[in-house]
Amino acid sequence: MKYSKILIFAFFAFALVSCDLEQEVEIDLPEYEGRLFLECYLEPGQPMNLALTRTSPYFEPFPTNTFDYIDGILEEGATISITHNGEEHVLENNLLFNPLTQKIYNYTSDFVVPFDYENDFVLSVTTKDGETITGNTKITEPVLIDSVVTQFAENDTLARILIYMTDDLTEENYFRRVLHEGSLDSIPEFTFTLDDRASEGTLIFGTFYDYAAGDTVINTIYSIEEDYFDFLQSMDFAIQSNGNPFAQPSPIISNIEGTANAIGIFTGFTFDRRYTIIER
Numbered sequence: 313m314k315y316s317k318i319l320i321f322a323f324f325a326f327a328l329v330s331c332d333l334e335q336e337v338e339i340d341l342p343e344y345e346g347r348l349f350l351e352c353y354l355e356p357g358q359p360m361n362l363a364l365t366r367t368s369p370y371f372e373p374f375p376t377n378t379f380d381y382i383d384g385i386l387e388e389g390a391t392i393s394i395t396h397n398g399e400e401h402v403l404e405n406n407l408l409f410n411p412l413t414q415k416i417y418n419y420t421s422d423f424v425v426p427f428d429y430e431n432d433f434v435l436s437v438t439t440k441d442g443e444t445i446t447g448n449t450k451i452t453e454p455v456l457i458d459s460v461v462t463q464f465a466e467n468d469t470l471a472r473i474l475i476y477m478t479d480d481l482t483e484e485n486y487f488r489r490v491l492h493e494g495s496l497d498s499i500p501e502f503t504f505t506l507d508d509r510a511s512e513g514t515l516i517f518g519t520f521y522d523y524a525a526g527d528t529v530i531n532t533i534y535s536i537e538e539d540y541f542d543f544l545q546s547m548d549f550a551i552q553s554n555g556n557p558f559a560q561p562s563p564i565i566s567n568i569e570g571t572a573n574a575i576g577i578f579t580g581f582t583f584d585r586r587y588t589i590i591e592r
Contacts, residue, residue, distance in 0.1 A: 348387055348443075350568055350576035351415070352394075352435065354451055356427040360394055361410070361417035362403055364437070386418050389440035396426070396433050412496055425580070429453040435568070435578045443572035451580030452535040455485060455515075460531065460586050465521045471590050473529050475517040479508050486541040488534040488581075489517055496530060505536075505544045523590045532585045539567035540579040 346369075352362040364387040375381040392403040403419040410417070429451055437445035461474040479485060490503040501519075508515065523529055536544075542565045549562040566575045 348572050348574035350574050352578045354425045354580035356425050358425055360421040360423055362419040363417045364390055391438045392419050393436050394433055397431055439572055444570040445568055445572050445574045446570045447568040447578030449579045452537055454535045454582035454584055456584045457586055460588050469524055470521040471523050472521045473519045475531055477515040479511040479513055479515050481513055486536050486538055488536055490532045492530040494528055505541055525590050525592045527590045529588045532583050534581050534583040536581045537579050543577045
């Protein structure tokens with residue numbers, strides 16, 4: 313009993329002292345210098361489009377006017393071209409919104425990306441300040457979906473989806489899986505990246521038992537370059553560490569170079585997509 317009283321007294325004494333430890337601290341942050349951020353995704357059969365923006369400070373108040381915010385981060389006045397098979401394609405400084413990808417581009421071209429899985433695409437950017445951004449990429453040949461299977465849980469009305477694909481073990485392949493319900497303009501149910509290091513020749517993607525008869529499930533498997541795989545993973549890590557005081561800062565892994573010290577991605581991709589209406 314004596315020791316219990318001592319412990320209780322010590323606890324309350326510590327609590328009272330701790331109440332006086334809280335204090336406000338002002339930290340003078342260094343002035344933030346925005347970096348250029350570039351995104352360019354080459355999809356066969358689609359025009360060449362590119363987004364060139366400038367990053368903004370993390371602690372800066374978010375603008376209430378969306379149009380003013382977009383106008384403030386767009387980097388205009390750059391000279392941009394993509395060269396393929398010795399032919400240079402110049403991108404014009406125009407604003408374009410893609411409703412399917414929910415992305416805004418400020419440099420566009422009418423030239424349609426060819427179905428070429430062998431030859432390089434070379435990016436050249438000169439900013440209005442004379443700084444440069446360069447990049448090099450290829451387009452990955454698609455790995456196709458073999459079959460889609462619907463399985464209902466035993467004694468239940470809900471089903472899951474299983475996707476089967478054949479993986480070429482002689483090559484290193486990288487994928488991004490995206491699943492939508494209902495339509496492509498909805499927020500994805502989930503999205504993730506993976507490689508085929510653990511593959512034994514067959515890849516299987518599944519879902520939970522979440523879907524009822526009549527639901528539409530849209531599975532998209534993107535075949536991507538290793539550079540894009542690394543970029544997406546680094547973006548995920550950066551998001552996870554954001555706001556966590558115990559997490560290490562996670563840098564964005566880029567595949568672009570040049571004197572502008574820009575970050576971002578210049579890549580090509582292909583995909584296979586299947587629409588499935590759940591039937592009992």
